[in-house]
Amino acid sequence: MAFPQGFVWGAAAASYQIEGAAFEDGKGPSVWDRFSHRRGKVFSGHTGDVACDHYHRYREDVALMKMIGLQAYRLSISWPRVLPEGVGRVNAPGLDFYDRLIDELLSAGITPYVTLFHWDYPDALYCRGGWLNSESPDWFAEYTSVVTRRLGDRVRYWMTLNEPAVFVVIGHMDGRHAPGDTLAFDQILRISHHALLAHGKAVQIIRATVPDAQVGAAIVGKVGIPASDAEADVEAARQYTFNFRRHDLWHHNWWSDPMLRGEYPADALTLFGDAMPAIGPHDMQIIHQPLDFYGMNVYNGEYVRQGADGMPEVLPLPMGFPITAFYWPVTPEALYWGPRFMWERYGLPIVITENGLANTDWISLDGKVHDPQRIDFTRRYLLQLRRAAADGVALHGYFHWSIMDNFEWAEGMKQRFGLVYVDYQTQQRTPKDSAYWYRDVIASNGATLDQPPAL
Numbered sequence: 001m002a003f004p005q006g007f008v009w010g011a012a013a014a015s016y017q018i019e020g021a022a023f024e025d026g027k028g029p030s031v032w033d034r035f036s037h038r039r040g041k042v043f044s045g046h047t048g049d050v051a052c053d054h055y056h057r058y059r060e061d062v063a064l065m066k067m068i069g070l071q072a073y074r075l076s077i078s079w080p081r082v083l084p085e086g087v088g089r090v091n092a093p094g095l096d097f098y099d100r101l102i103d104e105l106l107s108a109g110i111t112p113y114v115t116l117f118h119w120d121y122p123d124a125l126y127c128r129g130g131w132l133n134s135e136s137p138d139w140f141a142e143y144t145s146v147v148t149r150r151l152g153d154r155v156r157y158w159m160t161l162n163e164p165a166v167f168v169v170i171g172h173m174d175g176r177h178a179p180g181d182t183l184a185f186d187q188i189l190r191i192s193h194h195a196l197l198a199h200g201k202a203v204q205i206i207r208a209t210v211p212d213a214q215v216g217a218a219i220v221g222k223v224g225i226p227a228s229d230a231e232a233d234v235e236a237a238r239q240y241t242f243n244f245r246r247h248d249l250w251h252h253n254w255w256s257d258p259m260l261r262g263e264y265p266a267d268a269l270t271l272f273g274d275a276m277p278a279i280g281p282h283d284m285q286i287i288h289q290p291l292d293f294y295g296m297n298v299y300n301g302e303y304v305r306q307g308a309d310g311m312p313e314v315l316p317l318p319m320g321f322p323i324t325a326f327y328w329p330v331t332p333e334a335l336y337w338g339p340r341f342m343w344e345r346y347g348l349p350i351v352i353t354e355n356g357l358a359n360t361d362w363i364s365l366d367g368k369v370h371d372p373q374r375i376d377f378t379r380r381y382l383l384q385l386r387r388a389a390a391d392g393v394a395l396h397g398y399f400h401w402s403i404m405d406n407f408e409w410a411e412g413m414k415q416r417f418g419l420v421y422v423d424y425q426t427q428q429r430t431p432k433d434s435a436y437w438y439r440d441v442i443a444s445n446g447a448t449l450d451q452p453p454a455l
């Protein structure tokens with residue numbers, strides 16, 4: 001059985017994680033350039049200064065994408081590479097890089113899907129208050145306009161923000177990601193509101209500058225997986241996914257209800273009370289812009305049943321449950337229930353903007369990289385996604401995270417997520433077994449998922 005006709009097969013990466021050239025060709029510093037150089041912030045002092053050197057090796061990387069048969073590639077733009085001070089002066093060599101990359105992709109027959117913000121925020125703007133500053137949505141709108149006016153004649157698919165829950169909370173409240181702040185919850189809600197306004201303004205700019213644009217965002221959040229087929233457990237998993245019981249923003253609908261319904265979830269507003277920032281009379285209208293697809297990053301979920309008190313209850317994982325090198329549980333059903341719940345709630349075609357496995361891959365004595373776990377992980381998840389399509393969920397496409405090993409934020413180069421192995425000393429690329437396996441999956445539009453892979 002194949003995926004629906006027209007389903008898009010891709011892979012993804014992000015600017016700071018692969019580009020390198022962190023201080024070249026007029027690029028301004030980002031908060032990640034600063035943070036990764038602070039002692040003790042990133043595993044073993046790793047930085048993205050060079051990363052995969054994609055800035056210089058993008059032609060080789062696009063050739064690898066073509067070899068794998070990717071139909072689409074999700075990339076992100078480094079804001080300070082394009083606008084070193086975040087606003088104002090445009091850095092021509094920075095913009096030229098993306099111009100060349102897009103042309104290279106198109107000439108390889110690969111459709112670019114561009115994310116405007118995947119966390120490398122201009123340090124110059126951070127020094128002006130960053131996302132706390134009420135001007136920050138306008139800064140993002142200005143940046144968006146510079147990018148879309150240059151690339152919009154060739155790029156049709158756009159995403160505004162990647163995983164706002166992560167850069168807002170892990171970056172500004174937990175301090176484990178750049179910029180490394182530990183702000184109070186009311187400040188976090190203010191940042192979150194500004195990020196949503198930035199999204200809305202950016203969508204308006206994209207619509208005004210790109211003919212026939214297809215626009216979304218890439219959201220991450222809890223996914224409840226019903227512990228059984230019983231309707232009570234399905235409902236408990238749905239409630240767990242969408243209902244607010246604690247002061248956390250790790251719910252899809254914290255971001256997507258304002259974007260797609262023009263309102264914050266009512267239970268969250270009650271719970272957060274006075275911590276909420278003042279909301280301007282037109283704010284929700286600005287945030288609530290029509291979108292074309294629902295982008296979601298899915299790595300795992302939690303098994304939920306209806307508890308004795310009628311409330312959702314998360315089941316503890318049994319001892320020895322499969323986990324990735326990141327210690328994330330392997331829960332393939334998340335790629336069934338996540339898309340299904342979002343489709344039910346928002347009615348937009350789903351794009352899996354990220355999904356993949358962190359592993360401890362290395363080059364074997366035979367010179368190849370054998371990664372049977374990645375193949376098995378991806379096969380299990382994709383079979384669940386295909387089940388969602390069979391059950392009527394409209395699916396647009398799937399982007400594997402990641403095309404190549406890269407700088408995994410606070411984990412540095414410790415976690416390898418790539419279909420292509422990168423030797424960070426030599427910058428040599430080696431497609432892993434999973435790259436060849438994924439090539440066959442793409443070529444068959446998913447039909448080969450039924451065949452046990454030759455391991």
Ligand code: IFM
Nearest residue numbers: 014017163297354401408
């Ligand atoms: O590498 C990250 C990516 O930047 C955002 N989503 C999750 C991935 C794996 O942690």
